[in-house]
Amino acid sequence: MNQNETIAAFPEIEQTPDQLPVEQWGHFDIPNQEFVLTHPCPPRQWKNILWNRHFNTQPTQASSGINYRRDSDGRCILLNWTGDRYFYLQNKTTGECFNPGFYPACNETWTNFSSRYGLGYQVTNMECLGLSVELSHTIDPEHPIEYFNLRITGKVEDPSSWRLVFYSELDLKQNDGIFANSPHYVARISSNQKRMEMLNQSATSTDYNAALECSLPIEDHCFEREEFIGTYGNLSNPSALDGDWPKATHAIDNAIFAASVSLDELSAGTIEVAFSISNKTEQTKDINNRHDELSPNLIREKLSLQKNFYTEAYTNPSVKTPDATFDLFTNTWIKHQLTYCAYWNRGWGKGFRDNAQDAWAYSLLDPKHARFMIRESLPYQFSDGRTVRRWAPVVRHQYNDGGIWLVLATHAYLAETSDYAFLDEEEPFFESEETGDVYEHLKRSLDYLWDNRGQHGLCLMPFGDWNDRLTGVGKAGKGESVWTTMALAEGLRRLASIADKSGRANEVQTLNERREVILEILQKEAWNGEWYNRAFKDDGSPLGAPEDKEAFIFILPQAWSILCGLASASQRKQIVRAVQEHLEMEHGFRLFYSPITKYDSSIGHLSAVAPGRLENGGNYCHGSLFMIYALCEAGEVDYALDIYHRLLPVNPKNPPSKSRQEPFSLTNSYAAPEAGDYSGRSMFPWRTGAAGWAFRSALEGILGVIPTLDGLVVRGTLPSSWHHASLTRDFRGFTIRITWQKNGKPGRQLNGIPCENEPLSKSNLKPGINEYHISI
Numbered sequence: 001m002n003q004n005e006t007i008a009a010f011p012e013i014e015q016t017p018d019q020l021p022v023e024q025w026g027h028f029d030i031p032n033q034e035f036v037l038t039h040p041c042p043p044r045q046w047k048n049i050l051w052n053r054h055f056n057t058q059p060t061q062a063s064s065g066i067n068y069r070r071d072s073d074g075r076c077i078l079l080n081w082t083g084d085r086y087f088y089l090q091n092k093t094t095g096e097c098f099n100p101g102f103y104p105a106c107n108e109t110w111t112n113f114s115s116r117y118g119l120g121y122q123v124t125n126m127e128c129l130g131l132s133v134e135l136s137h138t139i140d141p142e143h144p145i146e147y148f149n150l151r152i153t154g155k156v157e158d159p160s161s162w163r164l165v166f167y168s169e170l171d172l173k174q175n176d177g178i179f180a181n182s183p184h185y186v187a188r189i190s191s192n193q194k195r196m197e198m199l200n201q202s203a204t205s206t207d208y209n210a211a212l213e214c215s216l217p218i219e220d221h222c223f224e225r226e227e228f229i230g231t232y233g234n235l236s237n238p239s240a241l242d243g244d245w246p247k248a249t250h251a252i253d254n255a256i257f258a259a260s261v262s263l264d265e266l267s268a269g270t271i272e273v274a275f276s277i278s279n280k281t282e283q284t285k286d287i288n289n290r291h292d293e294l295s296p297n298l299i300r301e302k303l304s305l306q307k308n309f310y311t312e313a314y315t316n317p318s319v320k321t322p323d324a325t326f327d328l329f330t331n332t333w334i335k336h337q338l339t340y341c342a343y344w345n346r347g348w349g350k351g352f353r354d355n356a357q358d359a360w361a362y363s364l365l366d367p368k369h370a371r372f373m374i375r376e377s378l379p380y381q382f383s384d385g386r387t388v389r390r391w392a393p394v395v396r397h398q399y400n401d402g403g404i405w406l407v408l409a410t411h412a413y414l415a416e417t418s419d420y421a422f423l424d425e426e427e428p429f430f431e432s433e434e435t436g437d438v439y440e441h442l443k444r445s446l447d448y449l450w451d452n453r454g455q456h457g458l459c460l461m462p463f464g465d466w467n468d469r470l471t472g473v474g475k476a477g478k479g480e481s482v483w484t485t486m487a488l489a490e491g492l493r494r495l496a497s498i499a500d501k502s503g504r505a506n507e508v509q510t511l512n513e514r515r516e517v518i519l520e521i522l523q524k525e526a527w528n529g530e531w532y533n534r535a536f537k538d539d540g541s542p543l544g545a546p547e548d549k550e551a552f553i554f555i556l557p558q559a560w561s562i563l564c565g566l567a568s569a570s571q572r573k574q575i576v577r578a579v580q581e582h583l584e585m586e587h588g589f590r591l592f593y594s595p596i597t598k599y600d601s602s603i604g605h606l607s608a609v610a611p612g613r614l615e616n617g618g619n620y621c622h623g624s625l626f627m628i629y630a631l632c633e634a635g636e637v638d639y640a641l642d643i644y645h646r647l648l649p650v651n652p653k654n655p656p657s658k659s660r661q662e663p664f665s666l667t668n669s670y671a672a673p674e675a676g677d678y679s680g681r682s683m684f685p686w687r688t689g690a691a692g693w694a695f696r697s698a699l700e701g702i703l704g705v706i707p708t709l710d711g712l713v714v715r716g717t718l719p720s721s722w723h724h725a726s727l728t729r730d731f732r733g734f735t736i737r738i739t740w741q742k743n744g745k746p747g748r749q750l751n752g753i754p755c756e757n758e759p760l761s762k763s764n765l766k767p768g769i770n771e772y773h774i775s776i
Contacts, residue, residue, distance in 0.1 A: 017324055022650055022663045026114070030324075033311065033332050035117040035664045037061050040102035040110065040126070043660035045083075048117045049340055049686055050137070050306075055144035055279070056344060059122050059137050061115040062101035063087055069144045069279045071207075074392020076348055078171035079210050079279055085168040087150065090241050091129060092161040097241055098128040100135045100150065104235040117664060119314075119336055120306030130156040131266070138303040145278040149299040152263065152271050159265040165241065166275050169225060170210055170255040174203040185223070185251035193217040194294075198255055207279070212257040213294045215274040219262045220245040225254035272296040310336065317364065317699060317729035322722050326641075329648060330698045333664045335365060337691040342369060346687040349395075352380055352387045353466070354689060356405035361692025363412045364699065364707075364729075370413050371422065377406060378427035378441050383434050385448025398462040400452070401484050403445025404491045410442055411494040415707040418732055420502045439504065442495055449488045450514055454480040456536055457521040459488055464604070465535075466556065467591075469615050472604025476538040482526045483534065483556045489518045490564040501709045519566050527571070531578045532557035534592070537602050544592065551603070551617075553582050554592040559626035562633050572634045579627060580639075587654040587670045587680060588624035588647045590617050595674045612674030614683065619670040621647055625693035632701030641702055641719045647694070654680045666690045703727055705738060711759025714738055716746065716774050734765040742776045749773040 020028040026038040037046065045060040057067035064085050069077045086104060090097040098107035101115070101124055112132075115124040121138040134151040150164065173183050184202035189195065194217060200208040222228045227246035230239030240246055245260065263271055274296050314335045319327055342362040345354050359373035380388045387402030389395040414420065423439040436444070452460045458480035464470045465481040473479035496511035498504075526532045534544030534554035544554040558575045561567040567575060583589045595617030600607040609616035624647055631640035645651060649661040654670065661667050661682035668684035675681070700706045704715030705727055712731050718724075718740050726739045748755050750764060750772050758764070760772065 020324055020328055020650075023652075023655060024657055025663065028328055028664070029116070030328060030332075032116075033119055033314075035662075037115040037117065038113065040113045040115075043657060045103075046117075046662040047686075048122050050120055050122070050139045050146065051340060051344055052139060052141055052143075053343060054142075055139060055146070056347070057139060057146045058083075060101070061124060062099065062103040063124065063135060063137065063148075064101070064103070067146060067277065069207075070344075070348065070392075072392075074349055077207055077279060078173065078175075079277065080169055081171040082169045084235060086166075086235065087135065087148075088163075088165040088167065088238075088241060089129075089131060089133065089152070090163045090165070092163055095242075096129055097237075098126075100124060100126050100133040102126065106236060117662075118307065119310035119332075121303045127155065130154065130160070131162070136299060136303060138299065138306050140302060141305055141309070143278070145276055147294075147299040147302055148275040149296045150273045150275075151296070152266065152273070154266045154269060162263040162266050163219075163241075164261045164263055164273060166212070166214070166257070166259050166261075167228065167235070167238075168212070168257045168277060170198055170251075170257065172198065172200040172203070172208045172210060172255060174200065174205070174208055183255070185255045187223040187250055187255075189218065189221055189249075193219075196221055196223075196257055196259060198223060198251065198257065200255075209280055210257070211276075211278045211280060212259060213276045213278075214259055214261060215272075215294050215296065216261050218259045220260040221249065222246050222258040223251040223255060224248055225256045228256060228258045274299050313339070313366070316735070317727060319698070319703065319725070319727050321725040323641075325645065325648065325650060326698065326702075330695070334666065334691055334694050334698070337665055337686060337688075338362060338365065338695050340686060341689070341691055342366070342373065344687075349390050350376075350392045351390045352377055352402040353389075353399065353405050356402070356409040357689050358692050359409040360405065360412045361695050363409070363416045364695060367413060367416045370409070370416075371419070374406065374409050374413060374438075375425070375427060378438065380430050381406070381441055381445070383429040383432045383436075383444070385444035385446070387445070388430060397464075399464055399468070400449060400459060400462065400481070401465050401487060403442075403448060404484070404487045406445050407442050407491040407495050407498075410438065411498055411709075412707070414498060414501070415709050416731070418709075423498070423502050439498070439502070442498070443507070446488060446491050446495060446511075446514075449484065449491075453485075454478055454536070455540065456480055456525040457518075458482060458525060458536065459484040461535060467606065467615055469606035469609065470535065470604055471606070472600070472602050473535050473537050473543060475601075475604070478538040478540075480536045481534075482522065482532060482536070482544075483554075483560055485518060485522055485526075486532075486557060486560040486564045486566060489515050489522065489566065490560070492518065493565065497709050519564075522561075522566055526557065531575055532561050532567075539602070543603070550594050550596050551592050552594070553578060555579065555583055555589050555623045555627050556591075559623070559630040562630035563626070576631065576634060576636060576639070583627075584643075585619055585670075585672060586646065587651055587659070588619040588621060588643055589627050590672055591615055591620040591623045592617055595672065610675065612672035612676075613678065614669050617674060618672045619647075621667060621669060621690040622688060622693060625690050625697055629693065629697045629701045632697065632704070637702060637704075637717060637719050638721070640697070641721075644694070644697065644702065647690070649682070649685075661685055666694060699727070699729075705729070707731065708759060711761030712736065713759050714757075714772065714774065716740070716748070716757065716776055718742065718776060731760065731765075732762060734760075734762075734770055735768070736760060736765070736770045736772055738772045738774065740774045740776060745775050747775045 026036045047058045059065040110128045113126045124135045132153040136149045139146045196212040227248045233239045341358045359370040363370035389397045461474035461479045461481035492515035499507035533542040582593045595611035596607040659682045665685040667682035668688040671678040671681045706713045723742045728737045
């Protein structure tokens with residue numbers, strides 16, 4: 001393009017729809033960032049997750065759900081671990097009863113049900129027995145408190161008296177193997193009848209407590225499960241609602257909160273009742289000493305805080321394409337799931353690999369918190385470069401890949417911020433008096449892998465690698481991981497670029513030379529003529545080779561051979577064909593094919609998993625996303641976008657009615673056909689590294705906008721079905737709005753001036769919004 005030419009004006013992208021339907025179950029309300037469930041009985045109880053830094057609660061459409069607090073040392077205090085927590089409304093005259101979330105009483109006369117899954121809150125509406133009920137649920141932004149507000153409106157003129165009962169099971173056991181089965185519960189209620197407390201006095205800490213508060217006086221209460229439901233009763237028809245309220249008021253074996261509030265002469269008017277459940281971090285002798293006065297208005301304020309916080313937090317990056325589903329998940333739900341993982345890892349504990357991988361992805365959304373995540377990992381690296389498997393609490397099983405993710409996460413943070421001073425900050429090594437700066441931690445991570453290689457020159461695999469269940473491959477200390485070695489090659493490339501940019505030029509040559517050695521070894525030892533092997537066992541035989549009767553091709557080495565720059569152009573084409581032929585399914589890629597049908601000690605725990613499920617030949621979505629990103633690197637963006645859509649929980653070929661998956665959450669895995677009736681079924685939603693890889697794959701792979709140490713690289717390609725797209729994102733203190741348009745006349749403009757295809761950085765960006773137009 002002539003530098004004096006200008007690109008034709010870009011047309012406005014058409015309006016995004018306000019709703020996206022999910023057949024049979026409801027729709028996404030896009031402006032309000034909600035999923036609206038319109039039937040109370042989805043294929044399984046669909047959970048939302050509400051959290052702050054220390055508290056985690058997981059409500060469902062039935063208002064059930066677990067809740068727990070996690071301390072900074074990883075100790076979890078389980079308030080409710082069964083998930084049994086419900087509201088009951090009972091007509092005092094007729095005895096008829098229903099739950100505002102339908103279950104467990106399952107009154108079939110319900111109408112007008114909806115449950116709005118929001119970001120940090122949930123609101124459920126239902127009409128039954130002449131009442132309209134709105135149940136709002138949220139949490140405190142900082143403290144371990146969750147709130148419930150019920151707005152109850154009578155729909156008939158005849159006045160009637162009702163009883164509102166809140167029931168929640170409690171755990172509060174100190175699960176350390178000594179006190180777990182011998183709780184000594186002590187319960188009390190305040191003099192104004194608005195607060196109930198439960199304490200496990202046999203725990204070694206007073207933190208094992210819970211409190212229930214109500215904005216109205218509690219007329220009747222109960223602390224013991226059997227007394228509430230009856231000896232032979234159940235939660236669908238508890239004996240407390242079928243006769244006299246139980247007399248016993250102390251927990252013996254199974255602690256609960258059950259609180260009954262009287263709602264007299266409720267006809268065409270409206271009444272609101274607020275509840276909260278909390279874990280006190282400071283004990284007070286006076287149960288009547290309260291902080292915030294619980295009220296419906298207080299809960300509305302807390303809910304508004306949650307809504308506003310996430311709306312602001314997820315403003316950028318923001319995409320707009322002709323693909324409404326892609327936009328919906330990229331702009332809202334994948335961000336939200338990634339944020340959960342960034343703060344809560346996989347729900348408990350802190351996996352070193354998980355934390356670093358999430359930091360790698362989260363630097364796109366919140367570089368400051370990603371920086372914190374990297375630093376909190378460093379003290380759990382041994383001085384020789386190894387890392388713990390997990391901390392909070394510490395797990396020492398030796399997985400050798402932890403340090404690689406530390407390098408990738410740090411590179412991603414530096415690419416996003418150019419904060420090279422971060423490399424000079426000091427952190428201790430694990431169980432050592434020695435300390436090292438961040439760069440030293442990174443260097444030792446890769447030095448350890450370089451120094452610990454086996455007979456084929458590949459990285460040793462003492463207790464699995466990324467695949468935790470490959471526990472038998474290196475049990476005797478000789479097994480080697482092809483995948484870890486590929487990841488080492490990529491880590492060496494990225495550390496070399498960090499060294500070059502941070503004034504450590506003396507390191508660059510050695511790192512590059514090591515990378516070339518590793519790539520040569522991989523090409524010689526791991527390429528079998530059709531694809532790359534997965535590993536070599538203790539006896540030197542390959543895993544994932546064409547001659548194997550089972551488990552003869554794995555997704556990870558095929559994806560990472562592309563990601564690390566190993567596979568040649570012809571090998572890439574061969575790999576893509578092999579993956580398509582052997583690993584593709586209607587909901588993504590298998591982790592490997594074919595599933596292992598009987599236990600094999602040379603493979604380990606993976607072979608004990610049912611065929612077609614989880615890592616045993618199922619679609620482990622994290623692995624599928626490695627391949628999606630690799631397909632984009634190989635120029636197969638259309639194929640990548642196709643598989644990306646198949647992974648989403650709204651895939652019409654594997655819809656929620658089949659997968660049982662929440663429509664708004666990526667899942668850990670889908671079962672393969674070998675799982676029989678479980679084929680397509682999802683397992684473990686929310687808590688998966690797939691969220692981070694989905695976010696990066698969308699922005700960097702499919703859209704081709706990649707932060708590098710040199711600046712923001714923007715590819716000039718789009719999927720063939722898209723004629724236009726836009727992305728707004730912040731980068732190193734600047735805001736950039738990128739617009740692509742297919743009009744047959746290639747060229748680029750930055751702020752109205754024709755430009756070359758160069759990385760965007762401080763040298764060519766201006767304060768305010770930068771407009772970057774790409775004509776394809």
